Amino acid sequence: MTEDMSGTPPHHGSHWYDAEAGPLVRPYAMTGGRTRPVTTTVRFDLIALIDLEEEALEAVPAGKEAETFGPEHRALIDLCRIETQSVAELAAETDLPVGVVRVLLGDLVELGCVRVSRPVPPAQLPDEKILREVIDGLRAL
Known part of the structure; x- marks a missing residue:
């Protein structure tokens, strides 16, 4: 040897x-040879937040679960059960390439099992000056 x-x-x-x-x-075996998510309505950039839709998961018949979800899909679902995760966090936790995670998340979005949201853009966050004034006002009470 x-x-x-x-x-x-x-x-x-x-x-x-x-x-x-x-x-x-x-990786191509995990995604069935696909390199892009099925859904084109959602962008899976690294900071996109993924929430689990428990009701949709419960709607999948128990016998069909193995056919519907592969082990990688189930790993993503299990991580999202704990808390909302970003695409980057899911890729790191599952030790899968980001491209693979995007394709798998696209499958889960199509099935209605997860919801994708965007973090609040910095331009829409309250101004730091206003927050300091609120804190100072509360301390004055």
Whole structure:
């Protein structure tokens, strides 16, 4: 048995296996070969916030859940159950490329399982001066 450049002996005689990570799955296999989300009405930039729609998840029949969601879809759903997550956070937590996460989120949006929202733009946030005046007014009470 020969060793690769890292000194790790090959396993199963395949380049689809990593000694530390186990079997490797190519990103295009997770997305069915798609490189873009199905939905074109939603932008999945890194700061887009993803909320779970529990009612839509409950509407998926128990027997159809395995057909509807792959393991990566379920990982995204589980993370969104905990709290609202950004696309960047989901990619980091699942250790998936952002492009793959976008495609998978597009599937979940199409099924109505998640909702995408935008953070408040800085221009729409209250002015810091006004907030300081409010704090000073409250302290004066």
